[in-house]
Amino acid sequence: MDALLSAGLVLALIFLFLGMGVWIFVGLLFVSGASLALVAGMDIQRIGTIAANIVYRYSSTWELAAIPMFIWMGEIIFRTDISDRIFRGLTPFVNWLPGRLLHTNVLGCTMFAAVSGSSAATAATVGKITTSELSRRGYDQALSLGSLAGAGSFGLLIPPSIVMIVYGILAEVSISRLFAAGVLPGIMIAFLFSAYIVFRAVMKPEIAPKADTQFDLRQFGAAFVDLLPIISLMVIVLGAIYSGIATPSEAAAVGVFGAIVITVFLRQFSFSMLVRTLLGAVVSSAMICSILVAAAFLSTAMGYLHIPTEIAHAIGELQLSPEMLIVVLTLFYLVLGLFLDGVSIIVMSLPITLPLALQAGIDPVWFGIFLIVTVELGQITPPVGFNLFILQSLTGQPVGRVALYALPFFILMLGAIALLVWFPEIALWLPGVLYD
């Protein structure tokens, strides 16, 4: 099959160039262009025209704007003592729980996902605040980074979500229903992750440092005061979205504003703090956005090579039972997820896979949630996995090791897909209650 062969070639090129240590955004741009030349036989004139157009189009989209702004907000929290306060404040509350502060990534991502529609912004912002604090406090890095890589993708599943809006528009499915349908699966996966952390901590208590002492009421009071800044920030941003003052895409700007106001209240605001956080933010966001732009060109190249469409057509011709269809589609999206990002995968394959799903009697809202969980898996698989890249840049740990850390959480998400298949109500119950 031609499409599979081309896909294999592109993957091999990606492994070769990224493996040789070419900067990821450069490597992806080069491999995309090379695939267009080698597989589609395009000349440099055409490839250059396409590349320039896509780079301009994708880098200047409004949907990307949340990334630099949320990263700036994360920098402000990180470079003032708000982040330190979060951990001091949480300590007494999680003291009884095996794994203790290791749960902050899962909890933090679940909460942050409620204000951010993108998984890159979720992983980068929460990771900025948690990773160095957790390793400083002696928590197990494998669990801390693995859970962050997995939970970063909640940004797509818990509303608001850019991917859900894209799916809703393309599939003509109610976006409100999709938003409602994502809530329980998101919480369920968060519980699975936390349960796994508890399990690991019970088996091997040294992955989390020992609790200091028993806490008395006064310390709980002090802890609550420590949590006030972050709680106020959440209230400001969530309040702005759910009162209709700001749209979810605008929430990041509200978050930055809120974070600055809070630093003023904490008397930590200064011009030099502002400059340092800004420089940190533009550097990180240039790193992330340049990879996203390069990945967009890779998706375009895959589109020109007809790879997703041809494989999807081939799946359609297999005439599978609904259960087998889901299994095969999961594999299909896993393979595409190796090197493509979530939104492009959905956009490119949906015109073919959605009719297949509808024909098999699959509910389109359920199918949307299934799709989002499967494309989330692609965020933590090498060679191209955005959450892995973000974690590497935050911690300096190589992509391969982060991927290994993320593996248990990858398996847990596969388990979540199985649960969704067996109990479709996990996704469909809440929209049913709210809208029927």
Next chain:
Amino acid sequence: MSFFVKFVERLSWLGAYLAAITLVGMVSFILLEIVLRTVFDSSTFVMDEMVGYGVAATTFLALPYALGEGNIIRVELLFSHVSARKRKLLEMFSCLVGLVVTCVLISFVWIRVARAWSRNSVSSSIAEIPMWIPQGIILAGLCLLFLQLIALLIRQFTKEPKPDVEVR
């Protein structure tokens, strides 16, 4: 040579500062839109367009600086297992691939800028922004990236290469 490297360093530093100012501008623009919409029942009518240009500007203006500071990530698999000499070769290879990619992008983005200029293309919103401006900013960032890659290449031949990865 070291003058050139210093000069590029200064330029990318300037780019990063411009990117930072742009980011402040983006946040302010959105806050202005929110205030206009909720308090005055009005709108700037061009927020998503302007903020979109802002994303492109922050990305491409800060990219050369981020690269120079070693903040653009790569897969470290081979890098961490080979001798310093081979590391240098790999680094040069990265620079060369980067130069090829930036060169192609510069030529074809330049065509877009020149065309937008000669056609007087504007955006279709009420702001009617001349299209050569946002595309020109990307072009400027790419040119700076090109210089930065050459500076990085030069550094491989001089005695003390800058540490490649700075763990923050």
Next chain:
Amino acid sequence: DVNLDMSSEYPVTSIHGQTADFFVKTLKEETGGEVNVTVHHGGALGYKSVDHYDAVGDGAVQLASSFSGAWSGINPIFLVSSLPFLATSIEDTKKLYEATRPYYEQVLEDDNQLFLYAAPWPASGFWAHKPIDSAEALKGLKIRTFDAPGTKTLQNAGASPVQLSWGDIIPQLTTNGIDGVLTSADGGVGSQFWEYLSNFTEVNYALPLQVTHMNRDAFDDLSDSEQKAVLDAAKKAEAYGWEALEDRVKGNYAKLAENDVTVTTNISPGLLSVLKTSSAPEVEKWKERVGDDALTLLDTYQKLLEQ
């Protein structure tokens, strides 16, 4: 065999997504399977309509189906079908298209591409919580618009237009950040607006054109019979698109009724005259930007109307 790619920004289920599929199917049949076009729906290749102009001209993609209003910044002539209240019925839009087509063909030809066919989007109207059938009802209405002429027109008419990206509309409707949306019944059906808004007022604001165009070199590379088949399929697809429009409008109204949306078709003469006066400056501004061509185009259109 010839394999070509076609880009479209809109979903496969949209009226122009279906027209594109029809064109491809017809072309395939007429050439005995020799000319194959793959349609990349939903912006799968990464292009927006505004990008298609040069992407097709430069041969980055050989064919595209594009919303012509998006090209108004490249050449203002493309704004004509988006001008408010210039053509308010399918018949009038047909005549406006007849008057416009030579200009579109010429401009595209100058940039190395071939105009194949065009068909309009269903007429835009007001989605809101109440019927917007009078000038008073429109006063202060916080309504989302999609282009510059619409924004200015509604502003002049006393409404409070706001600009939002398509993805932000639903969250803003849920939280009552906006009171209405200016779009077609079709657009509302696609995004299931009845979950938030109970009324659609048909004002026949405009029926903007979607243009399908092809790279000149890619066309010239085809054999004579293949070229003929392309033009023939284009003609059939155009007929299909215009016919589909009427069915679409009927289908949309049936869906609105099914979902308890009140459709108001009779707006007060007062509102209509307010809207027309409000849009007049936009038409004037357009004439100024385009120059003499605008006057001759409108003249031809006027003559066609009088026939």
